[in-house]
Amino acid sequence: MSKLIFVNLPVADLPRSIAFYEGVGATKNPQFSDDTAACMVVSETIHVMLLTHAKYRQFTAKAIADARTTSEVLICVSEDSRESVDARVSAAVSAGGTADPTPTQDFGFMYGRSYEDPDGHIWEVMWMDMAAANEAMACEGAGQAA
Structure with a gap:
């Protein structure tokens, strides 16, 4: 399970x-x-x-954080494509959320944006091309070994 x-x-x-x-x-x-x-x-x-x-x-018993002023957690979920990332953020805005409270990340093989729900909880949404990510990390590792 x-x-x-x-x-x-x-x-x-x-x-x-x-x-x-x-x-x-x-x-x-x-x-x-x-x-x-x-x-x-x-x-x-x-x-x-x-x-x-x-x-x-x-x-x-702990105080409940005001997520609009205090960072409590960043939740990240994956999507199947860059377009799906953008669509999820657009849906959040249409539903009453705020787009991109954190900087957009675009590394070519990885793309991420974020949205904030009405209570200030931040959701990061990301897509990654795993083959390209592995290749980029392998090249980076080879450069460090030299």
């Missing part, structure tokens, strides 16, 4: 956050959702648990 990841995010407005994540392609799993939490399925192995602040506080 594949390992699953559940990213737990505190959100100020659960319905708004559900709409946002549906706007970027996630689907809500009603089996693990109620008035205090929503399980948003990103892929077969990636789930985002959107938790109201009251629900989130049940799991930790």
Whole structure:
């Protein structure tokens, strides 16, 4: 069985956050959702648990970070192409997010952009041509050995 990841995010407005994540392609799993939490399925192995602040506080006594002013985590997901990266960021903007809160990365064999959800959580979206990346790293390693 594949390992699953559940990213737990505190959100100020659960319905708004559900709409946002549906706007970027996630689907809500009603089996693990109620008035205090929503399980948003990103892929077969990636789930985002959107938790109201009251629900989130049940799991930790630590203060909830304001993700608009404090870096809490950077979450990165892959896409199948450069165009898919751009499409994901465009979908996030259409759903109420902010495009490119971090610098765009373009190394030819790797391309990445980012978006911020309505609560300030940053999602990086990247594509990589693995064959070209391996070749670039091999060339870089050969240059260091000389």
